[in-house]
Amino acid sequence: MPDRVVVPRVAVLWWPHWPVVVAGAAPDEPVMVLHANRVIAHSVAAGADGVAVGQRRRDAQSRCPLVRIEQHDPTRDARAFERVVQAVAAIVPRIEITEPGTLTFMTRGPSRYFGGDAAMAATVARVAIEAAGLASGGTFGLGIADGRFAAGVAARRAARSSDPVVIAAGQQAAAAFLAPLPVRMLTVVAGVPTEFVQLLGRLGVHRLGELTALPLLEVAARFGPLGGFAHRIAGGGDDRLPGTHDPPVGLAVQRVFEEPVHHSDALVFVARQLAEELVGQLGADGRVCTRLVVIAETEHSETSERTWYRSNGLSAAAVVERVRWQLEAWAQNETLTAGVTLLRLDPVEVRSDDGVQLGLWGGRTQADEWAVRAVARMVAVAGEQQVLVPAAQGGRHPHEAFTWVSAVAADLLEPDDRLSIRDAPWPGRLPSPSPAIVHSCPQAVTVIDAVGGAVRVTGRGFVSAPPAAVQSKAINEVVQAWAGPWPVEERWWDLARSRRMARFQVLTCSGRLLLLALERGQWWLTAEYA
Amino acid sequence: MAGVTNLAELAERGVLSGVVARERTLAVLPAFESLLPGAVLQRGSVVACEGSAAASLALALAAGPSQEGAWVAVAGFPGVGVAAAAELGVVPARLVMVAEPIADPTTRFNDATWADLLAAMIDGFDVLLLGPGTVRIRTGTARRLVARAQARGAVIITVGANAAFAGDLRFDVTQSSWQGLGEGCGVAHGRRARVQLTGRRVPRLRNAELWLPAADGQVKAMVESVVALCPTG
Numbered sequence: 001m002p003d004r005v006v007v008p009r010v011a012v013l014w015w016p017h018w019p020v021v022v023a024g025a026a027p028d029e030p031v032m033v034l035h036a037n038r039v040i041a042h043s044v045a046a047g048a049d050g051v052a053v054g055q056r057r058r059d060a061q062s063r064c065p066l067v068r069i070e071q072h073d074p075t076r077d078a079r080a081f082e083r084v085v086q087a088v089a090a091i092v093p094r095i096e097i098t099e100p101g102t103l104t105f106m107t108r109g110p111s112r113y114f115g116g117d118a119a120m121a122a123t124v125a126r127v128a129i130e131a132a133g134l135a136s137g138g139t140f141g142l143g144i145a146d147g148r149f150a151a152g153v154a155a156r157r158a159a160r161s162s163d164p165v166v167i168a169a170g171q172q173a174a175a176a177f178l179a180p181l182p183v184r185m186l187t188v189v190a191g192v193p194t195e196f197v198q199l200l201g202r203l204g205v206h207r208l209g210e211l212t213a214l215p216l217l218e219v220a221a222r223f224g225p226l227g228g229f230a231h232r233i234a235g236g237g238d239d240r241l242p243g244t245h246d247p248p249v250g251l252a253v254q255r256v257f258e259e260p261v262h263h264s265d266a267l268v269f270v271a272r273q274l275a276e277e278l279v280g281q282l283g284a285d286g287r288v289c290t291r292l293v294v295i296a297e298t299e300h301s302e303t304s305e306r307t308w309y310r311s312n313g314l315s316a317a318a319v320v321e322r323v324r325w326q327l328e329a330w331a332q333n334e335t336l337t338a339g340v341t342l343l344r345l346d347p348v349e350v351r352s353d354d355g356v357q358l359g360l361w362g363g364r365t366q367a368d369e370w371a372v373r374a375v376a377r378m379v380a381v382a383g384e385q386q387v388l389v390p391a392a393q394g395g396r397h398p399h400e401a402f403t404w405v406s407a408v409a410a411d412l413l414e415p416d417d418r419l420s421i422r423d424a425p426w427p428g429r430l431p432s433p434s435p436a437i438v439h440s441c442p443q444a445v446t447v448i449d450a451v452g453g454a455v456r457v458t459g460r461g462f463v464s465a466p467p468a469a470v471q472s473k474a475i476n477e478v479v480q481a482w483a484g485p486w487p488v489e490e491r492w493w494d495l496a497r498s499r500r501m502a503r504f505q506v507l508t509c510s511g512r513l514l515l516l517a518l519e520r521g522q523w524w525l526t527a528e529y530a
Numbered sequence: 531m532a533g534v535t536n537l538a539e540l541a542e543r544g545v546l547s548g549v550v551a552r553e554r555t556l557a558v559l560p561a562f563e564s565l566l567p568g569a570v571l572q573r574g575s576v577v578a579c580e581g582s583a584a585a586s587l588a589l590a591l592a593a594g595p596s597q598e599g600a601w602v603a604v605a606g607f608p609g610v611g612v613a614a615a616a617e618l619g620v621v622p623a624r625l626v627m628v629a630e631p632i633a634d635p636t637t638r639f640n641d642a643t644w645a646d647l648l649a650a651m652i653d654g655f656d657v658l659l660l661g662p663g664t665v666r667i668r669t670g671t672a673r674r675l676v677a678r679a680q681a682r683g684a685v686i687i688t689v690g691a692n693a694a695f696a697g698d699l700r701f702d703v704t705q706s707s708w709q710g711l712g713e714g715c716g717v718a719h720g721r722r723a724r725v726q727l728t729g730r731r732v733p734r735l736r737n738a739e740l741w742l743p744a745a746d747g748q749v750k751a752m753v754e755s756v757v758a759l760c761p762t763g
Contacts, residue, residue, distance in 0.1 A: 272653075273681070367656065371601040374654020375626060381646045382639070386629050390612045390622045402612035407626060415623040431717060433747040434613035436585035466714060481711035483718070505718050507711050511582050513718055527611065529708070529718065530585035 007238050009169060011107045011121070011144040013088070013128060014155035017041035018101025021132070022080045023070045030064050035072035036372050037411040042067075044139070056411065071376070071408070074100065078325030079332050080132075085306070086333065087131030088124055096291065096309040100325070104151070104309065107144055117144050121164035141165070148311075149233040150174040152189040153181060174236025179209025186230050190239065191311055196226060208234040239311075245350065247289075252346040253278045260299045260339025264327045267296070267340055268320060274345050275319035282350060288313030291349035294323055296330065299338035304330040307348070317369040319345065368413055375407050384408045391418035396429040396488065398515065398527040399438045428488050430503070435515055435527035442524035445472040447506075447516065457485045457502045457518055470506060470514065472525070477508035485518070556656065556685060558594035559619060561749045565727050565738045566699075571595070572731075573656075574680035577687045578697035583723055583742055585610070586618065587701050588689045590742070590749040592657045593619030595685070600656035605648065606630065607661025607689055617747025626655070630663055645671045652684045661689045669694045699729040706742070719745040722752065 015021060019033040019041040030046035032039050039060050042051045049064035061067060077100035085103060089095050096104045107117065114120035125142050132140075143154025145167035154177070158165040167177045178185075183200050185208065186192040205211050211219070212235040220228035233239045253274045261267055282289055290313055296304045308314065308322045323345075330336070378387045388404035389412065395401055410418055447455045449465035456464040463485055470477045484504030491498045501519040503526075508514065513529035555570035563569035571577070571591070579587040589610075592602045597619055604610055604627040616622050628647060631637040639647065644667050651658055652675060667675075672694035679686050688695050703723050710719040723742040728735045739752040 269678075269681070367599055367601055370654045371624070371626070372654075374603075374650050377650040377654070378626075378628060378647055381643060381650060382628060383631075386631060388627045388629055390625055390627075392622070398611060398613060402616075402622070404627060404629070419622055431719070432617055432745065433718070433720070433743040434611055434617055436589060436611045436614040437609045438611040438613075439609055463714065481708075482714060483711050483716050484714070505711060507708050507718070511706055511708075513708050513711075513721075529721070530583065 007147040007171065007174075007236070009107045009111075009144070009146050010104050010148055010151045011124070011142060012148065012151040012155040013084075013103050013105075013124065013140065013142050014152065014159060015101040015132075015140040016156075016159050017043065018081065019070070019072060019077050022077050022100075025068075030067040031070060032060055032064075032067050033070045033072050036413050037409070040072060057409075074321065075325060075328050077101070079329040082326075082329030082333050083133070084128050084131045087127045091123065091127060094307070096307045097322075098309050104148060117166045118164070121166060125164055143167075145177070145236075146171065146174050147233065147236060147239050149190050149239040150178060150236055153178060153185050156185075156189065171236045175209075175212065178234060178236060179207065179212070181208050182206060183208055183211060183234075186234065190230075190233055192226065192230055196223065196230070240349075240351075247282075247287075247347050247350040251278070251281060251350075252344060253281075254295075254342065254344035257339075257341050257343075260341050262339040264324070264331060267327055267343060268324045270343060271323040271345075272316070272320045274343065275316040275323070278345055278347065279314075279316040279319065282347065287350045287352055288315075289319075289347040289350050290314070291347070292319060292322075293344075293346040293348055294319075294326055295342070295344040295346065296327060296340050297342040297344075298336055299341050302334070302336055302338070309349075313351065315369065317373070321373070372412055375412060379408055389415075389418075392420065394424050394426060396426045398430065398435050399440050401429075401434070428486075430486075430515075433529070435513075435529045437528040437530045439526055439528075442517065442526045443472060443474070445470055445475060445516065445523050445525050447471075447518075447523045455518075455523075456521070457487075461485055461487045461502070467504070467506060470508065470516070470523075470525075475525070477510060477512060477514075479506055480509045481507040484516075554683065556595040556600065557598050559590060559749055561738075561740055561751045562591065562594070564751065565725065565736050567732060571685055572698075573683035573685060575685055575698040575731075576676055576679070576695055577685065577699045577701065578692065578695070579687060579689055579701045580691050581701075581703035581706075583703040583706055583721065583725075584690050586614070586721075586742055586749075587703065587725065588659055588687045589615045589620055590618045591687055591701075592659055593749075595657050596620045596624055600624070601626065601654070602657045602659065603628070603651045603655040604659040605651065605661065606663025606665075607659060608632070608663065610659075610661070614743075614747065618743060618749060632663075641666075641668050641671055645675065648675050649678060652679045652682055652686075656684055658684060658686045659689060660686060660692060660695065664688075665690075665692050665694065667694050697729065698731055699727060702726045702728070703742070704737075 020031050020043045023031055025031040025043045028045050030043055032042040032046050032051055034057055037057050039053055039055045046064050046067050051060045051064050081100035092105045092110045094106050111117050111120050114123055121142050121144060139159050141155040141159030142164040143151045143158050145151040145154045146169060150167060154165040154167055167173055183197050187194050187197050211231060216231050219231045255270050255274060291309045292314055293307050306326050375387060384406050387407045389407045389410050390402045391405045393400060393403045447467045448469050449455050450468045455467045467479050467482055482504055485502035487502045489500045501517050504516045506514045506516055514525055515527040517524045517526050554573045556573060558566060558571055596602050601624045602620060608629050612622055630639050686695060704726050705724040706721055708718050708721045710716045721742050723740050725738050725740055726735055741750040741752055744750045
């Protein structure tokens with residue numbers, strides 16, 4: 001069925017590490033860009049030291065201690081990439097952007113215009129380098145072939161050789177080009193899950209040619225639709241995922257503003273509603289949008305129109321992110337004379353959401369994506385040390401069981417490292433329920449007995465008199481019930497750091513339950529069961 | 531897909547069928563199901579937790595959505611006890627806190643910073659817990675943030691009374707007693723609380739007797755009436 005479809009000839013322009021290019025690295029400077037504490041891009045020098053995409057920050061730093069770290073700022077990347085897109089769009093009609101750093105366009109028309117693929121490739125490459133304004137070159141690759149997969153692989157080859165790679169037309173030529181390449185390309189270019197590729201490796205299939213040599217029916221029977229898809233694109237076939245088709249008419253969503261809008265924040269907010277509506281409508285039919293046209297128009301008819309593509313479908317979060325990139329890049333690179341009056345999202349290609357998860361970073365819920373983006377914005381507003389996540393530390397005092405670490409330093413999406421030691425035993429730990437309010441800086445209080453004297457605890461752990469009142473500048477409570485002392489002696493072997501304290505639970509007449517600690521004759525309010 | 535179109539039309543007319551309405555709600559712990567109308571939290575609502583058990587109530591309300599996968603953000607509540615939150619059911623892996631640098635009065639957040647910060651939090655998190663540190667936010671800013679939360683579908687839970695964030699629902703603890711402490715003996719192993727719910731969408735005020743928390747730290751509806759006594763003296 002789909003194999004008889006003529007595969008369109010496309011060109012892929014690919015910058016391997018666009019975020020690093022935007023961060024502005026000197027040629028021999030090791031730089032890496034992190035997102036959610038994982039490396040997503042690095043410079044050539046860092047790569048030579050062993051830094052690789054997907055590593056955790058600590059791993060990468062241990063391989064290359066002097067590496068400069070930049071946080072992922074997709075908006076900045078998109079704004080910089082917009083210049084390239086505009087420059088290429090001036091000479092090529094239909095461009096699709098996957099993400100900042102990768103763009104795809106159909107070659108049939110431009111190739112005829114420029115007199116052949118090679119000439120067109122040379123022109124586009126020159127224009128792109130000029131627009132990117134990179135004195136250091138910034139290795140990029142331009143690959144032209146039948147089908148997105150082959151073109152993407154060709155672009156990666158081209159990035160290494162710094163010359164455009166053009167594959168001859170026809171499925172034979174594409175298959176011949178792909179055959180000797182490793183199956184790892186399926187993950188790297190087409191987003192096939194790594195587990196599948198590793199399984200192929202364990203079964204002895206290491207090259208794409210070996211995969212296509214297997215009968216398609218058997219591969220599909222063994223691995224399901226994913227195997228069939230991998231077999232097809234490895235042979236240079238149609239790389240539109242199974243079930244891809246043009247959407248029914250009438251699915252576009254748009255909002256017309258009576259009052260022109262000038263703030264991109266407000267536009268992004270509306271885009272979010274539109275995106276959720278669109279994704280919801282498609283989702284109700286069991287479909288997901290793979291190619292989306294985003295159109296924004298101002299009162300004076302200045303238009304911004306971009307086609308965005310993602311092979312495993314655009315979630316609402318992904319759509320909003322791309323709208324934000326597009327609007328901010330547009331506002332930055334052109335002087336707009338009026339506010340925006342129209343925002344339109346038009347799905348031009350959808351596919352059935354058959355549950356095949358194709359993605360580079362594993363299945364993740366939409367809520368996780370929203371949260372990670374929000375944390376990045378919160379850090380930008382409030383600062384790195386003010387946005388915190390809990391880390392399990394272990395301890396026998398309420399404020400020691402968990403500590404707070406900066407969200408920037410933590411792996412938000414894989415928290416097992418920081419939360420996994422919760423179940424270790426701590427003798428002397430207070431039993432559950434734990435207090436809901438914990439004072440990391442305990443407040444000094446005085447505890448007096450019925451006659452007004454200070455309450456003490458003897459060396460043998462006996463309390464001098466029952467506590468009758470707890471007082472401080474902020475508290476003046478009468479004790480109704482109490483329990484203690486629960487003595488604790490920590491680090492008795494270390495003279496400098498040893499601690500002896502006694503803990504009390506005190507219930508006041510007003511119903512407050514307080515956790516007090518007596519150490520070296522001073523009473524402290526350490527927590528409250530609020 | 532004629533059925534889907536009809537449901538969409540119904541939603542536009544303002545009559546929400548059960549299916550469509552369920553997507554605008556967040557689940558809660560079983561103990562709260564008898565209290566809340568519809569046994570769910572409506573997305574976009576503002577809930578105020580007041581009284582002596584405000585912190586536990588707020589964390590317990592956030593626990594229901596957290597266990598379903600929602601992310602919870604805490605602001606203005608520097609002393610929140612994560613161990614207590616985890617016992618009540620909040621998932622620490624999906625908890626983020628914003629701590630105002632209170633040590634130096636000049637570095638505290640001003641109103642504009644709070645506005646930007648809370649807007650980002652509303653956009654990214656389904657549940658927001660606002661503690662006493664947020665009472666200084668201006669009413670106008672708070673009203674805009676509440677409107678944003680309503681449009682986005684986030685739930686705002688305030689710990690303690692917060693005049694700027696006027697609540698749709700108000701939880702109060704009218705009676706509470708900690709069990710297990712005596713005169714120098716025992717240990718606190720549970721709080722019996724009478725939780726009252728009032729609000730615009732609640733026609734008659736509702737009450738429930740809950741363990742807030744029980745001995746294992748969770749919130750439970752009260753079923754048994756026998757309470758262990760501790761010997762005095």
